[in-house]
Amino acid sequence: MTMTETPAVPDVRRRLSTTDLALVASFAALIAVASYTAAIPVGGAGVPLTLQTFAVLLAGAVLGPLRGLLATLLYLLLGLAGLPVFAGHTSGAEVFTGATAGYLYTFPLAALVVGILVKYxxxxxxxxxxxxxxxALVGTVVNHLGGVVGLQVVLGVSWSKAFTIDGAYWLGDIVKAAVVALVAAEVHRAFPALLRR
Incomplete structure (x- = not known):
C-alpha cells in the first residue's frame, strides 16, 4: 500500500440504498402503528397483547436480516428518544426497565433471526x-425467551411464574406468525429480487 492509498473500510452507507433506507423507516413506522393496534391487557403483569410482534417478524421476513434489524433498532431508538411509539403511547428509558423490557430488547434479535432463516x-x-x-416461530421463541427473562428480573417472580405469565401470549403470537408467513410469501412472489441484494 502506498502513502496515498487508504485502507478499504466497509461502509454501511454503500450497502444501503435510498430504497433500503425508506423500507427501514417504513417498517419502523409499521411497528409503531402496530404497538397501538389491538392493545389488549392480558394477565396481571402489565404486558399488553399488541400487533408489535407481527410487525417485527414481518420486518425480518420481508426485509431480510440487516434491514429488519435496522428497522427494529430504529423503532426502539425513536421510543427511547421520547416519541410515544410503545404500547399504551409510552416512551422513554423507563419502558426499557419495565415488565415489557425483555420483549423489547429481543425485537432486533428476533427480526435478525427471522431474516437470516428466510434469506439463507x-x-x-x-x-x-x-x-x-x-x-417466524423461531423468532417468536427468541422474543418469548427474552420476555420471560425480563418478567423474572423486573417482577422478581420465579421462573415458573414468569413462564406462566408469558404463556398467555403464545396462542396470539402463533396466529401472528401464521399471518406473517402468508403475507411475506406473497410479497416474495410479487418481488422475487427483494432479498437477493
Missing part, C-alpha cells in the same frame, strides 16, 4: 408460507 435457509423457497412460518 428458506432461500428460493421463501414463496412458500410454511418455510416462513417456521422462521
Amino acid at each position: 435457509v428458506a432461500g428460493e423457497r421463501r414463496t412458500r408460507a410454511l418455510w416462513i412460518f417456521a422462521a
Whole structure:
C-alpha cells in the first residue's frame, strides 16, 4: 500500500440504498402503528397483547436480516428518544426497565433471526408460507425467551411464574406468525429480487 492509498473500510452507507433506507423507516413506522393496534391487557403483569410482534417478524421476513434489524433498532431508538411509539403511547428509558423490557430488547434479535432463516435457509423457497412460518416461530421463541427473562428480573417472580405469565401470549403470537408467513410469501412472489441484494 502506498502513502496515498487508504485502507478499504466497509461502509454501511454503500450497502444501503435510498430504497433500503425508506423500507427501514417504513417498517419502523409499521411497528409503531402496530404497538397501538389491538392493545389488549392480558394477565396481571402489565404486558399488553399488541400487533408489535407481527410487525417485527414481518420486518425480518420481508426485509431480510440487516434491514429488519435496522428497522427494529430504529423503532426502539425513536421510543427511547421520547416519541410515544410503545404500547399504551409510552416512551422513554423507563419502558426499557419495565415488565415489557425483555420483549423489547429481543425485537432486533428476533427480526435478525427471522431474516437470516428466510434469506439463507428458506432461500428460493421463501414463496412458500410454511418455510416462513417456521422462521417466524423461531423468532417468536427468541422474543418469548427474552420476555420471560425480563418478567423474572423486573417482577422478581420465579421462573415458573414468569413462564406462566408469558404463556398467555403464545396462542396470539402463533396466529401472528401464521399471518406473517402468508403475507411475506406473497410479497416474495410479487418481488422475487427483494432479498437477493
